[in-house]
Amino acid sequence: MPQTNAPASSGSCPIDHSALRAPNGCPISHQAAAFDPFEDGYQQDPPEYVRWSRAQEPVFYSPKLGYWVVTRYDDIKAIFRDNITFSPSIALEKITPTGEAANAVLASYGYAMNRTLVNEDEPAHMPRRRALMEPFTPAELAHHEPMVRKLTREYVDRFIDTGRADLVDEMLWEVPLTVALHFLGVPEEDMDLLRQYSIAHTVNTWGRPKPEEQVAVAHAVGNFWQLAGRILDKMREDPSGPGWMQYGLRKQRELPEVVTDSYLHSMMMAGIVAAHETTANASANAIKLLLQHPDVWREICEDPALIPNAVEECLRHNGSVAAWRRLVTRDTEVGGMSLAAGSKLLIVTSSANHDEHHFADADLFDIHRDNASDQLTFGYGSHQCMGKNLARMEMQIFLEELTSRLPHMRLAGQRFTYVPNTSFRGPEHLWVEWDPARNPERTDPTVLAPRDAVRIGEPTGGTTGRTLIVERVETAAQGVSRIRLVSPDGRALPRWSPGSHIDIECGHTGISRQYSLCGDPADTSAFEIAVLREPESRGGSAWIHASLRAGDKLKVRGPRNHFRLDETCRRAIFIAGGIGVTPVSAMARRAKELGVDYTFHYCGRSRASMAMIDELRALHGDRVRIHAADEGQRADLAQVLGAPDANTQIYACGPARMIEALEALCATWPEDSLRVEHFSSKLGTLDPSREQPFAVELKDSGLTLEVPPDQTLLATLRAANIDVQSDCEEGLCGSCEVRVLAGEIDHRDVVLTRGERDANNRMMACCSRAAKGGKIVLGL
Known part of the structure; x- marks a missing residue:
């Protein structure tokens, strides 16, 4: 049989080959053979449990599970991008087949869970997603914030003076469940029962219930199914309410072939679970993680503006979705491993979130991480969680309220336990304690003053x-x-x-x-x-x-950094004008360390106005040339550059006039020989009277949007619930870069080089547009 990337270290396979039915499955490493997501090691810390896989065997077959396991970021994101080759159809399939008795119980309840937004293939999935998406957009979700804030405060009021609480039991389960029911338009009844049903659904789908437990779980799931049907039937009598399910019923009248009865019934049940369980778990994980890092907890207590990105880092470092599943529909390759059609995949998103190839110091909990929102806890592409921004909003509000009202809260001694399953994780209990006498609101009533609305969507x-x-x-x-x-x-x-x-x-x-x-x-x-x-x-x-x-x-x-030194270059010319010496000086220092052949030309009005001269001379000796204008030493840039040379890179920072002169001189040099740094730009200024609307197709998300003349591409993407990082929003910093698959771009940033613009495979969403109002296709 073909070999995996990491054969058994002993030279022999540690499993019984006669029981093996997977392609490519021999030999299997000892670590792959031992992999068991129902073990406590996986439940406590999935990324750590598969660290060996990220390093040595990023795609391996698990004989215990009967799945191929994928653990690296790029491989998992590629799988999410291609939902044709990697079908989501098994996402809600029971990972542990149940016995005849349990199946008979489910049948007795008429259980007929069908396709949902989570596990539906194309071409049915996207028409339904588009039809039902509007209530999940940031503009619509904003209407729910006052209720979430009020509810959170009411629950904190219940235990604020007790000094000790289990946040899961006393807040983090019931508040997300109430919010979920409110969002769905479901009456807030029998919440304890719904919690039991929800846990049963998780165990039934992603867990490993023992034979003697399967019947009890089946009864709970069957009752859950029938309850969802009764609620939906009552809604049909008057679907004019504000909930998402009522919205779906109204859409059914418009699009009966798209929004069907069986679909709505399945979505009712799945929605109750999805809209609250993952948020409850994510919130518990986040608070646990923050309290385990008291310095970080203090930081967000002192500066609540850090909370949105802290939420993203918590979702990355310790999210509520450990793994997801896909079915291979055709022979393909993942991470260098050949996979046959019919192979089942467990894609460990929590491991991807700790991949050092994508997140520097990935195990470090850093709420200042500028790419924390690249986390895959919400998935990616056309099946990305539609409720992601509702979850973000709730988590921000929870943290705002707890950090302001209980900044002195700390973890109580306890052992954390989890409901054993492959995919959803959060502590069953989260005990915290504090001294009620130190509650800030006892001396400062402004703690309970109304707060500004949280920003809904990916943090800036x-x-x-x-x-x-x-x-x-x-x-x-x-x-x-x-x-x-x-x-x-x-x-x-x-x-x-x-x-x-x-x-x-x-x-x-x-x-x-x-x-x-x-x-x-x-x-x-x-x-x-x-x-x-x-x-x-x-x-x-x-x-x-x-x-x-x-x-x-x-x-x-x-x-x-968008002004990087190519450390493989053979020769470099560094040119600094005035204060442009700052980035260039660090580059020249590094070039010296690397043994690169270089010269450093520093231009200024006078020596008195030129910083760092003595330091540069001491470090670079004769390689640094000072061009002080008041001494008659203006730089002859043509002479500085000399003849075009394919082995030379030019790095320059300084006044616009100097940069423009260098760009003209380098027009005959090999492409991208000149690299420059800018700190201001007016290229991206939007003038609606001169702009043209354009269409943008989002290949990974399955959407086509119209960008009006008075709106940036970035603003249009945000309004459609698409995550794109941003910072300066002037075309200077490069944080909003998106991948271009087709179409001509009118580049208005000062980040990309000439060659990068000509390649036409990326753009800055904050300022650049489609050329001549055409259509572009993006990898989003």
Whole structure:
């Protein structure tokens, strides 16, 4: 038989081959043979349980489960992208077949769970999804926020003065269930019974109930099925209510062939489970994780603006969906492994969320992570969870209320247990304790004042900021301040690469500005920037020079790098104009470390206005050339560059006039020889009177949207419930980059190089548009 990537270490297969029916299944490694998602190790920490797989055997066959298991990010996202080759049809199939007695019980209740949004194939799935999507959009979900806030406060009121609570039993189960029923339009009755039914449904579908338990589970599932039918029948008498199920009944009148009776009955039952169980578990996981990191808990207590991204990082690091399932419909390949049609896949999304190839320091719990929302807990593509933004809203509100009312809350001693199953996980109990005498609201009634509405949808870059302390501010040259920023608790700061910048929120001005990092990238104890006092400052540099002092606190985002040094280049020319020396100096330092052949040309009005001259001379010696205009040493850029050379890269940062001159001179050089850094741009300014509408097809999500002339592509995507990261929204930072599959782009950013634009395979959603109002196709 064909071999897997990782044969058994002993040279022999540890299982009975006669019982093996999977293609490619021999030899199977000892670790693959031992894999059992119902073991406590998987239940406690799925990513850790399959760490060996991510490192050694990212696609393996599990003889105990009868499934191929996939554990890496890129492989899993590719599976989500292709729901034709990888059918979702088995997503709700019982992972543990039940016996005749249990099946007879289900039949006696008329149980006939059919296709839902979760497990339906095309071409039926997308018409139904499109028909039923509107109530899940951010604009519609905003109507539910006051109810979620009021409900959360009422439940906290019940235990705020007790000093000890099981948050799962006393809040985190009932509030999401009530919200789910409200959203669906279901009467809030028999909540304890619905909780039992929901758990039974999870065990029946994704668990391994013992033979003696299967009959009891079947009775609960059958009763759940009949209850869902009765509720739906009552709704049919008057479908004018505000709930999603009533919305579905009204859509059924418009589209009877799309929204069918059997579909609505299945969705009623599945919706009650999906709309609350995953949120309840995700919330419990998040609070547990935050309290296990008291420094992070304190940070969000002190700065609630961090909560949206903290939610994303909690979903990434310890989400409520451990794994999902797919069926291979044709012979294909995943992660270098050949899979035959009919193979069943367990795709461990929680493992993907800890993949070092996609998330730097993936095991680190970092609420400032700028790609935390790349997490696959909600899935991806056309079957991504439609309720994701309802869950995000609830989790944000839970954390806002608990951090403001119980900032002194801590975990009580306990052992965490989980309902054994492959896919959904959250602690069955979450005991916390606190001193009621220290409750802030006892002395500060403003704690209970009305709050601003939470942002519904994926968080913006503004929610990833970390608070740093200004260690020192010193004059580096005429009009230039050099600033050293450190962590308040002395912890190491994120690693950064030459060319990186950080975003700084300039006090209470509402202004955010980007500044390149200088200094030594190997020094993780601090970030250093140099800021020029611009005569026509837009507010950032003026505020820094007038207001910033040692000891001040700053909100900082990043580092982020879209001006990278190609460390494989053979020769480099570094050109800095004025304050553009900051990113270029870090690049030149790295080039020296790598042994690259380089020269460094530093241009300025006068030596007195040029920062870092002595430092650069000490580090680079004769390789650095100072071009001070007042000494008659203006740089002859044509002479600096010389003849075009395919082995030379040019890195430049400085005034627009200098960059434009270099771009003209490099027109005859090999493509992308010149790489530049920008800090301002007006290319993306939207003028509705001159814009054209255009169509955008989202290949992975199965949607086609119209972008009007007065709206950016980014705004249109958000309104349609599509996640896209963003930060500056000026075409400067590159965080909203999306993949282009077809169509011509009118690029208006200053991030992409000439060659990258010509390749036409990516664009910035915040500013760029379809050329001439045409249609574009995106990998979203």
